[in-house]
Amino acid sequence: MARRQAPEINASSMADIAFLLLIFFLVTTEIVEDKGILVKLPPWSNEPPETQRLNERNVFSVLVNKDNDLLVRGEPTQLADLRERAKEFILNPTDRSDLAASPTKAIISLKNDRGTNYETYLAVYNELKGAYNELWNELANERYGVDYSEDLKIEVRRDIKGTIPFVLSEAEPTSFGEEN
Amino acid sequence: MSKFKKKRGKAMPTISTASLPDIIFMLLFFFMVVTVLRQSELQLKVVTPEATELTKLDDKQLVNYIYIGKPTPKYVDIYGTAPQIQLNDKISKINEIPFFLLDHKKDIPEKKHGLITTSLRVDGEITMGIVTDVKTELRKAGQLRVNYSAKTRQRDL
Numbered sequence: 001m002a003r004r005q006a007p008e009i010n011a012s013s014m015a016d017i018a019f020l021l022l023i024f025f026l027v028t029t030e031i032v033e034d035k036g037i038l039v040k041l042p043p044w045s046n047e048p049p050e051t052q053r054l055n056e057r058n059v060f061s062v063l064v065n066k067d068n069d070l071l072v073r074g075e076p077t078q079l080a081d082l083r084e085r086a087k088e089f090i091l092n093p094t095d096r097s098d099l100a101a102s103p104t105k106a107i108i109s110l111k112n113d114r115g116t117n118y119e120t121y122l123a124v125y126n127e128l129k130g131a132y133n134e135l136w137n138e139l140a141n142e143r144y145g146v147d148y149s150e151d152l153k154i155e156v157r158r159d160i161k162g163t164i165p166f167v168l169s170e171a172e173p174t175s176f177g178e179e180n
Numbered sequence: 181m182s183k184f185k186k187k188r189g190k191a192m193p194t195i196s197t198a199s200l201p202d203i204i205f206m207l208l209f210f211f212m213v214v215t216v217l218r219q220s221e222l223q224l225k226v227v228t229p230e231a232t233e234l235t236k237l238d239d240k241q242l243v244n245y246i247y248i249g250k251p252t253p254k255y256v257d258i259y260g261t262a263p264q265i266q267l268n269d270k271i272s273k274i275n276e277i278p279f280f281l282l283d284h285k286k287d288i289p290e291k292k293h294g295l296i297t298t299s300l301r302v303d304g305e306i307t308m309g310i311v312t313d314v315k316t317e318l319r320k321a322g323q324l325r326v327n328y329s330a331k332t333r334q335r336d337l
Contacts, residue, residue, distance in 0.1 A: 012197060018204035025208060029215035034243065034299055035234040036329040044319035080336075112308050119229040119304035121311075122328055126231040133233055150235075179309040180250075180263065 037126060042169075057098050058105045060089045064124055066115035066177025079123055086131035090164065103135075103164040110170050115177015132166050139163060216240055223259075224249035224266050229304040230333035237327060242296050244284040246277070248310055249303035263303075263310050274313055278321045294325075301329040 062082070063071040070077045072085060090106045092099040100106035108128055112121050133148070139160050140148035148160060226249040237243050247266040251259040255271070264271045267280040285293060298318060302311055318326060 011201065014201035015197065015204055018201050018208060022204055022208045022211065025211045025215070029211065031215050034237045034240075034327070034329060035332065036228075036237070036299060036327040037231055037233055038235040038297070038325070038327050041315060041319050041324045041326055043322070043324060044316070114307060114309035114312060116308045117304070118302050118306045118308060118311055121308055122229045122231060122304075122330060125328070126233050126330075129233040173308060173312050175309070177307065179307045180305075 037122065037129060039125075054107065055101070055105075058100050059107050059109055060086060060100070061109045062111070062124060062128070064110075064112040064116045064120060066113040068117050068120040070124065079120075079127065082124065082127040083131045083134070086128055087135060090131065090135060104162075106167065108168045110168060112173050113177045114173050114175040114179055116173070128168060129166075132164065135164050136160050221269065222247060222266065223251060223255045223271055224264060224303070225252050226301050226303045227305075228301055228329045228331055231328075231330035232333050234330060234332060235327070237297060237299065239295070242288065242292060243299050243327075244281065244296070245299050245301055246280075246314060247301045248306055248314065250306070263306050265310070265314065274317050277314065277317045281318075281321050281323050296323065297325045297327050298323050299327045299329050 061071075061073055065071070070079060070082065072082065077085065086108065089099050090103050092101075110124065110128065112124075136148040140146055140152070140156070143159070144152075144156060146152065148157075150157070224247050226247050248263060249266075250261055250263050251271070259271055265274060265277075266272065267276060272280070281298070285296065288296065300311070300314065315326070318324070
């Protein structure tokens with residue numbers, strides 16, 4: 001018996017099937033783009049933290065009250081000025097005796113109220129982190145001629161972060177304000 | 181001359197659609213790769229604030245989400261207007277967070293446990309009280325990598 005040629009399978013409905021699947025996935029999935037400010041929380045301990053005597057010149061205290069006002073080192077400050085002030089404090093380019101002795105000694109202390117708006121808190125945190133990012137960027141450009149990013153080699157990053165370490169300590173919030 | 185005349189009489193050649201399924205499949209695979217299954221319905225109003233110093237979270241597998249915000253009008257009758265926490269698909273209490281974290285952790289290989297990030301998606305209008313409580317709970321549970329979810333800010337402060 002002569003072999004019959006296999007009949008051709010009609011593939012024109014394949015596109016429809018694929019379309020159906022495509023539409024199903026379009027409906028049931030979403031493109032989540034998650035960006036944000038990455039922070040590392042301090043580990044929890046039940047013992048009260050040791051009280052450390054710090055030289056006052058090395059502490060950059062930022063207080064945010066229940067009305068979302070800023071108090072930086074004892075004086076009311078606008079959010080827009082915070083970044084510049086923090087940078088000046090950390091680097092202390094003119095060797096002032098009331099700013100940080102060296103970037104490695106600089107400590108930023110952030111304290112908010114339970115009634116502070118989250119938006120304000122995040123904006124303040126963003127400015128402080130931005131100050132460090134800008135300083136790292138300047139240092140990376142000076143030493144290596146590249147912009148600072150997390151893609152740099154680990155030794156490079158370690159060198160930069162060793163020169164200007166990010167030290168931000170958050171105090172337990174006060175509870176004067178009304179919570180919503 | 182006659183050569184050209186002949187063709188005019190013929191019908192339009194049919195366009196081959198044989199490659200159409202391939203094209204659609206390509207699209208399908210593209211969408212399967214770049215998207216994730218839709219998260220459970222959000223019962224809270226969450227509009228994250230804007231910021232500039234953002235980090236992108238790459239591996240979606242290693243991220244768990246905690247939403248904090250006021251209930252949407254639909255759920256005000258049940259939960260009131262005070263800020264609430266949503267874990268997975270339901271509004272939860274703060275003390276359910278450790279279990280939620282463990283539940284997420286069990287699907288992840290052990291050597292990647294240190295890279296798990298909790299993404300806090302918090303409404304900008306919420307006060308810090310509840311956020312602080314959640315942070316304290318995360319610290320107690322040993323989940324220290326936290327991401328404050330935010331949108332990119334275009335304009336100046």
